[in-house]
Amino acid sequence: MSEFSKRVSVMANEVKNLKVLTESLVSPDIISFAGGAPAKEAYPFEIIGDIAKEVFKPDARGFGSVVYGTTMGVVALREAVRDILLKPRGLDVDIDNIMITAGGIQPINMLCQLFINPGDTILVETPTFVHTSMIYKMFQANLVPCEMDDDGLVIADVEAKIKKYHPKMIYTVPTFQNPTGVTLAQDRRKQLAELGSRYDIIILEDDPYREIRYSGEELIPIKAFDQTGNTIFAGSFSKIFSPGSRLGFMVASDEFMDKLCNIKLGTDTCTNTMTQTIAGEFFKQGHYPQHLESLKNLYRSRRDAMVKALDAYFPEGTKHTYPDGGYYVWVELPKELDTGKLAPEVAEKLNVCYGDGSIFFSEGNPEGAGSNCMRMNFSGQPEEVITENLKKLGNFFKEKLEQGGTSC
Ligand SMILES: Cc1ncc(COP(=O)(O)O)c(C=O)c1O
Known part of the structure; x- marks a missing residue:
């Protein structure tokens, strides 16, 4: 039997964690709070259908959407990123610094290809996005967890760890973080960009949720404070258009973009031109503002229902x-409850699943970190389903506590 590469065993634990999350999503009978996909009601089917009918004809635009595309991506979509997703949000960049990628995950993989050698250190948030941890381990990086509080990454801890571990990269999801929902404060964004410049470290700003804000003030991206090109911004169309389109984008300096083009060429040549063309038209025809507003209205009341149910029904x-x-x-239960151990019983008795907290804690954390926590997704379920099932879940946890916690 052929020998597997070393990365297969190095990434095994992260693969297992990612599977815990994804396997719970496949059963149609289970009420899932574990996922991260848009709601069923959130897709602009009719508009996509109309655009597809209009575009896929044997004329210049039609051919442009079925042949190989350029490595950087379809111009209309890159213009939409520049003019609609970045400039109004405080990031003014040239179209030559925007590459369309296969989802928001691909920039993370490509940046590892560009910068990470086996044994390099990457600073990550605690907790952090499980899928990214898997990619980092695939490149045999060492992950060092950094502290977070209600305002995101704690900058003093990041700087202390820069001095101690000399990382190559710092990974952050600064807005409505996955898995906690926490947002990095404005002053810390500037400080993080400055740290990247001062210590010559790559700051990977992974920001796929920034558009979907329900309350509070909009914040300027870290990349907008970057004077040296050390910060790279990654975005995604998965949450604001369709994850099946597999579209994302990346903003990088001229020097890095040149190298990233070579990496993209050696990876998949170009991103899907058919979905790029449809998404480009979607933005160009002006559908986005109304679509985004409808997403926010849909999810805002789901967030409110979840927070209300957690306050009403979960244990003291x-x-x-x-x-x-x-x-x-992000939910932190009394420490006697182990969400990972209880998950099979919750699925069997209540038909409910959630994201077990411990899977979002990378290596370098103490054994059992996050075991009393859970990531709860609110976007995927209607308010009444959230309320009814969180009541059941809260009562289940209360009963477990009365019985002495998970070990009973
Ligand atoms: C933190 C984070 N980064 C990136 C992504 C991008 O995913 P995709 O490749 O679907 O665009 C996601 C999606 O869930 C995410 O949560």
Whole structure:
């Protein structure tokens, strides 16, 4: 039998964690709070259908959408990123610094290809996005967890760890973080960009949720404070258009973009031109503002229902975040409850699943970190389903506590 590469065993634990999350999503009978996909009601089917009918004809635009595309991506979509997703949000960049990628995950993989050698260190948030941890381990990086509080990464801890571990990269999801829903404060964004410049470290600003804000003030991206090109911004169309389109984008300096083009060429040549063309038209025809507003209205009331149900039905001593946007609430239960151990019983008795807290804690954390926590997705379920099932879940946890916790 052929020998597998070393990365297969190095990434095994992260693969297992990612599977815990994804396997719970496939059963149609289970009420899932574990996912991270848009709601069924959130897709602009009719508009996509109309655009497809209009575009896929044997004329110049039609051919442009079925042949190989350029490595950087379809111009109309890059213009939409520049003019609609970045400039009004405080990031003014040239179209030559925007590459369309296969989802928001691909920039993370490509940046590892560009910068990470086996044994390099990457600083990550605690907790952090499980899928990204898997990619980092695939490149045999060492992950060093950094502290977070209600305003995101704690900058003093990041700087202390820069001095101690000399990382190559710092990874952050600054807005409505996955998994906590926490947002990095404006002053810390500037400080993080400055740290990247001062110590010559790559700051990977992974920001797929920034558009979906329900409350609070909009914040300027870290990249907008970057004077040296050390910060790279990654975005996604998965939450604001369709994850099946597999579209994302990346903003990088001229020097890095040149190298990233070579990496993209050696990876998949170009991103899907058919979905790029449809998405480009979607923005060009002006559908986005109304679509985004409808997404926010749909999810805002789901967030409110979840927060209300957590306060009403969960055991005393439960803490949770209050996200101003995005998809997730992070819940910390009394320490006697182990969400990973209880998950099979919850699925069997209540037909409910959630994201077990411990899977979002990268290596370098103490054994059992996050075991009393859970990531709760609110975007995928209607308010009444959230209320009814969180009542059941809260009562289940209360009963477990009365019985002495998970070990009973
Ligand atoms: C933190 C984070 N980064 C990136 C992504 C991008 O995903 P995709 O490749 O679907 O665009 C996601 C999606 O869930 C995410 O949560």
